[in-house]
Amino acid sequence: EPEVTQTPSHQVTQMGQEVILRCVPISNHLYFYWYRQILGQKVEFLVSFYNNEISEKSEIFDDQFSVERPDGSNFTLKIRSTKLEDSAMYFCASSDFAGYSNQPQHFGDGTRLSIL
Amino acid sequence: EDKVVQSPLSLVVHEGDTVTLNCSYEVTNFRSLLWYKQEKKAPTFLFMLTSSGIEKKSGRLSSILDKKELFSILNITATQTGDSAVYLCAVMNYGGSQGNLIFGKGTKLSVKP
Numbered sequence: 148e149p150e151v152t153q154t155p156s157h158q159v160t161q162m163g164q165e166v167i168l169r170c171v172p173i174s175n176h177l178y179f180y181w182y183r184q185i186l187g188q189k190v191e192f193l194v195s196f197y198n199n200e201i202s203e204k205s206e207i208f209d210d211q212f213s214v215e216r217p218d219g220s221n222f223t224l225k226i227r228s229t230k231l232e233d234s235a236m237y238f239c240a241s242s243d244f245a246g247y248s249n250q251p252q253h254f255g256d257g258t259r260l261s262i263l
Numbered sequence: 264e265d266k267v268v269q270s271p272l273s274l275v276v277h278e279g280d281t282v283t284l285n286c287s288y289e290v291t292n293f294r295s296l297l298w299y300k301q302e303k304k305a306p307t308f309l310f311m312l313t314s315s316g317i318e319k320k321s322g323r324l325s326s327i328l329d330k331k332e333l334f335s336i337l338n339i340t341a342t343q344t345g346d347s348a349v350y351l352c353a354v355m356n357y358g359g360s361q362g363n364l365i366f367g368k369g370t371k372l373s374v375k376p
Contacts, residue, residue: 151305180364188368189366189367190306190351190353192365205363238305238306249295249311249313251308251311252297252308253308254299254306254308255305256305257305
């Protein structure tokens with residue numbers, strides 16, 4: 148069964164450094180998402196992406212964050228200058244084009260980001 | 264503010280028991296409600312519910328949505344130790360051309376042999 152893959156599985160970074168989290172969505176999917184889950188808390192929406200542009204973003208997704216689809220398969224989340232509070236599990240998800248019907252989002256295994 | 268509330272937050276049962284997990288929501292632009300199972304890593308998709316009163320089933324799992332009372336339940340019959348996981352309820356809202364998901368805190372289910 149096709150799946151969303153994320154790399155790396157764990158990233159340790161010094162505060163203030165830039166990090167790039169990588170995702171390969173399911174190949175025929177057109178909608179891409181990033182979520183995060185701080186330890187012990189809810190999964191929170193960060194950003195959605197379609198047709199090479201951001202569709203929606205949450206308040207968490209400030210100027211330190213950016214997303215990109217650099218080629219036909221990868222989808223990346225960049226944090227420009229990491230803060231301690233960015234430590235979390237970051238999930239990538241993708242969903243198929245739906246027209247007027249809904250399609251579920253499928254999640255990757257996540258990248259655990261630890262900021263020191 | 265949109266919110267999704269799950270109950271109970273944790274549950275311990277024995278193999279063979281039947282469990283019911285609850286999810287209530289207050290979301291302005293409701294589109295669908297989804298259930299996921301999260302073991303160690305990725306939330307794994309279980310069900311998506313859009314219409315009231317239509318039960319979705321997959322093996323020992325079933326779920327139903329009540330859009331009038333704004334809740335959903337997930338039932339698991341004849342539980343097995345492999346059902347131990349965190350079960351996440353999420354509501355998809357109308358955000359732009361596609362919906363983002365608003366998650367509850369999850370119900371941690373532990374099934375003892």
